[in-house]
Amino acid sequence: MKSINQLTTESRNPASADLDQMTIPDIVKLMNQEDAKVSQSVQTQIPAISQAVGLIVSAFKAGGRLIYMGAGTSGRLGVLDAAECVPTFGTDPAMVRGIIAGGQKAMTVAVEGAEDSLTLGTQDLKALQLTAHDAVVGIAASGRTPYVIGALNYANDIGAATISLACNQHAAVSAIAKVAIEVTPGPEVLSGSTRLKAGTAEKMVLNMLSTISMVKIGKVYHNLMVDVKPTNEKLVIRAKHIIELATGVDATTAAELFDSAGHDVKTAIVMALAQVDATTARERLTKAAGIVRDAL
DSSP states (O other): OOOGGGSGGGSOOGGGTTGGGSOHHHHHHHHHHHHHHHHHHHHTTHHHHHHHHHHHHHHHHTTOOEEEEESHHHHHHHHHHHHHHHHHHOOOTTTEEEEETTOGGGGTSOOTTGGGOTTHHHHHHHHTTOOTTOEEEEEESSSOOHHHHHHHHHHHHHTOEEEEEESSTTOGGGGTSSEEEEOOOOSOSSTTOTTTHHHHHHHHHHHHHHHHHHHHTTSOBTTBOTTOOOOSHHHHHHHHHHHHHHHOOOHHHHHHHHHHTTTOHHHHHHHHHHTOOHHHHHHHHHHTTTOHHHHO
């Protein structure tokens, strides 16, 4: 395993060698230029990301879960992506879980030594009662975080699908996971601050993993989030608009369908497009495992 000082994420960026003497506009320009490299680094990993999505979809179809494991920024990004799945896709909170080394406190305050433990990740997965049906994504910008390594090793032992996400090449976690994703956006403008390009790269990959997986299990119709949960005023407006877009009805009709469907967007769409009542629409969706196209 490489020492921390040998990692690309820890090396100095020549373009920002005099960062403290640069003007504000020049620093803004430089950071923007460096951020442009992130999507290019993600692009090189499309085959691995695609394989990872396949594993996650298989886990969901088998009744399993997607579990993100990470420490520090990487852990926080996993928790964020997991939390966003609930309102966006109407998932049960247990379906996509984000676990951060050190627990909930670590979301805002660094928990000393948590990421350095090889056993803590295992303990956290045991607490979740990990099964072979689950998919575990170990996120580590350095690619060598002990917490993540321990978690992936345990997940392999259980027979779960394992995926690693690192921001260095030939990462230690890559040798453990069934599918290894290595996005390498290069040295940070602020040396070693992996909340910058590395964090952005991780967020982009997590966006893909969760979003595409949800698309492939029927949480999306066309490009609309038809399982959105209208839990506030903004989401109620969005839900009604989705019904308009999916069916071509006007706003008044969409609102009526929304109410008749018990505020369930999928039911409303099937009611409109199949010309059926709410009960029949729900029955069709149940038989179609929630996939709108099949219900129609």
